[in-house]
Amino acid sequence: MPQKLTLLINCPDQKGIVSAISAFVAEHGANIIDSQQHSLGLDARFFMRLEIDTTGSSLTQEELQKAFQPIADKYDIDFSFKYGIKKMAILVSKYDHCLYDILLRQQYGELQVEIPIIISNHPDLEPVAKHFGIEFEHCPINGSKQEQEKQIISCLQKHQVDFVALARYMQILSADFIAHYPHKIINVHHGFLPAFKGAKPYHQAYEKGVKIIGATAHYATEDLDMGPIISQDVIEVANRDSVEDYISKGRDIEKTVFAKAIKAQAESKIILHDSRTIIFD
């Protein structure tokens, strides 16, 4: 297997960047497997994602990264190098549809991610974790919620988790918790954000009489349901549909937007710029 490295680039749009970067890769005996770029006109930014095969390079991956620094300085580039497979924790409460969906996709090889731990404030989904052979940690909110969050963070750190997926975790995370994993916590909200923030979005949608309902995967931030949007999907509702039908239909799109966001995060396909996400294909 080739040693694959992913390089994400975010810099002012300017002449010669592509050339400088591809020359750098070639110089060090590596090879560009895949390259995608976007320019955002409004503020003249340049975004790029490269997949690089480093098997032909004499440098270690760390040396390669270091060697890139002068180019980054010259072009004012925010960059990140990513190697290997990321580790993701899943936080759940009692709903299991997103949990099953992720675990099955991972099993099929759709999601290139390791899942060392499933954490929940309830014991209900332990059998699901067991069925898929994944460790389950029960972190109930017995005393203070602060205590419980400490327990979760300690568990995440123990498993050296790269990012966290909130698979319909029904607790609001504190700003302090989120600060431990900035833009590394993905939440799925069952509304077409920015419409229908907060609680009971399907009820809100029903009340408003919309003809299409949606779901949104986004980074958790201090502002509830207001973090950068990663993926969205929608489904039509009919006159006959009750709120229960909305909930049932909504499960299908919650699963797909959530899986899509996790896949993008796992494969280092997201660049965040000014609260907008750039998602590579």
Add this chain to the structure above:
Amino acid sequence: MPQKLTLLINCPDQKGIVSAISAFVAEHGANIIDSQQHSLGLDARFFMRLEIDTTGSSLTQEELQKAFQPIADKYDIDFSFKYGIKKMAILVSKYDHCLYDILLRQQYGELQVEIPIIISNHPDLEPVAKHFGIEFEHCPINGSKQEQEKQIISCLQKHQVDFVALARYMQILSADFIAHYPHKIINVHHGFLPAFKGAKPYHQAYEKGVKIIGATAHYATEDLDMGPIISQDVIEVANRDSVEDYISKGRDIEKTVFAKAIKAQAESKIILHDSRTIIFD
């Protein structure tokens, strides 16, 4: 051609309604061509739409309507009988995509509606009206807007218009104007309402970083962009897309949601209940 009549029914859900209504139709020698019904669980309402062929009936349509009153009283039914083809006025400003779309669909026979008049605050689209052989009235806002609205209303009345389609008409109508045609003015908004109300919805959507944009056709009410939703559609946007691309993609869905709403209105397929619309197929 059969004499076709449409009957819309909105009443408390209760035993025997369907039977009572179909017996009424049969008694008077008429025939049910098509029937659709919905029950909304939340407040136990019953909604029904019937297409009735009255050629076999000895009663005039007015007599039939009168004969129905006792049943309506018994079951506490809000009802309306509709005969024949409705007359629709189109209000436009300078954007022509919705205008062309409606005129072409009417020409193809998709929209069973008469269009006696196109009214605009600008002279620009007169050639389009002319090309389709439709009368065009230029109502510029020279002095007061109130004056202009009076002029428009007088024009609508002259043409005995049943309802009004705002095909990207770029003026906010006064409460007084709207009161002349309650739930008979259909507007198309280029946002996925209730998100992105007001001006420049595509710019708002771009700023927020949503992954899907939408358009909404709704009844114009006093509350700007808050009237009952009739139809909605969405389209994905990509990283590469600028606000201009949103505007361009948006034209496609503005046209379809608008046409769908007009078709429903023209064919008496909308029942309004508590600010929600029930749309029959």
Add this chain to the structure above:
Amino acid sequence: MPQKLTLLINCPDQKGIVSAISAFVAEHGANIIDSQQHSLGLDARFFMRLEIDTTGSSLTQEELQKAFQPIADKYDIDFSFKYGIKKMAILVSKYDHCLYDILLRQQYGELQVEIPIIISNHPDLEPVAKHFGIEFEHCPINGSKQEQEKQIISCLQKHQVDFVALARYMQILSADFIAHYPHKIINVHHGFLPAFKGAKPYHQAYEKGVKIIGATAHYATEDLDMGPIISQDVIEVANRDSVEDYISKGRDIEKTVFAKAIKAQAESKIILHDSRTIIFD
């Protein structure tokens, strides 16, 4: 709970049917909860689905059915009365995505169906059956396939199954097998039928260079992949997608079309007429 009965009607379109049927329901003290009808212009057929609450009726359900016969004779009606919850068997091989999807939807209450048995020609998915608490029968093809089919049929009969769901069952059923459950075996095919019949439809789609792939749920008939279509869905493919990506994307739509077809069958919402299915909402 009300005693709910479903009545499906298929007859020549003619005057007075709706009236006769609703009078019949009212006469016997029952109540129409829901009613849908379609007329197909081409051959002037009338299709209707009624949900009837029989709690107020003094007749048993069998007596009610018998009492309907004279009306059926008069109007030349093909009809069927359905009571209670149907029993469905699932046949699988090794792919588990459709299996998980159905079992979860049943657990959520989306699919109103009993699943007494899961049958497979391989032992691999027994743990999944066990996880959901459902009996699993292993019917391997050791000797003749005819023997194995006999074993399956005997198992289906033992569990008094109403219909059969082929959740990516990788064996072609004999005409003899199908004759035991005419239009009661639902298969999911991973192609947008009638395109891409037979083996490896995603490979065929890739070769042809289509831009959208599909999946189809249909009744199994003697003609492989040619039975009446019940539901279909599609998903876009991209330049970057390999056949493996098609397979991965395809799983999502296979699940939804299959679930939709099973739901329609379970709720008696399918009328078959001349190899076309009429699906009520």
Add this chain to the structure above:
Amino acid sequence: MPQKLTLLINCPDQKGIVSAISAFVAEHGANIIDSQQHSLGLDARFFMRLEIDTTGSSLTQEELQKAFQPIADKYDIDFSFKYGIKKMAILVSKYDHCLYDILLRQQYGELQVEIPIIISNHPDLEPVAKHFGIEFEHCPINGSKQEQEKQIISCLQKHQVDFVALARYMQILSADFIAHYPHKIINVHHGFLPAFKGAKPYHQAYEKGVKIIGATAHYATEDLDMGPIISQDVIEVANRDSVEDYISKGRDIEKTVFAKAIKAQAESKIILHDSRTIIFD
């Protein structure tokens, strides 16, 4: 305005291509504005599209193209340089929906293409051409069809047309005609190819009982309706829909797939490889 040039590349996948090409661009004082690439695993091909700003280059565009030849030879690259805006002819018969759609999109600036001529075998749509200020040529089939095709080709040549759009042109073009514009004639077919080739695809779809209908834009080749697919779209049909409704719904998707294909052709975003099209975003 910058002098924009588009470079399309199709070659065996190999180390160093991206680097060689971007070095070439930088060496000649030009700048890469946009770059997209795809690798197709099956046969290890590499496809790339570059938009290059040549304002900083001292070479003429022809010289630049010539200077690229050695690189093309070294890496076995099929390439094409494209400058400026392409000229497209539209062939129509009597249906006008695709014609209006294209002309309006061009007017809005969505389609960056010049339309010097509209050609038809019928005189009916001359007023549409006139309304949009475009020359109209009536080429009736009076005597032999061969004669008529000669007349059309002569007209296309006179207007130095780059490619041809068949906007529901209801005549089958001869192999000889097609040979004049290989992979430069875009047809729109009202079926979800490869299903429903040939005449009356909506009738075929209705007969077969599919639940979703489609439209396909493809390059016209000798094999009727079998040329490389460029774009496809689909729309659901309902039980209530007659063939006429299919035709009506189909118009909407015929327009969008056709416009999408024309846009891709106009912007040099199509690479053809082994009867599959690679479409850049």
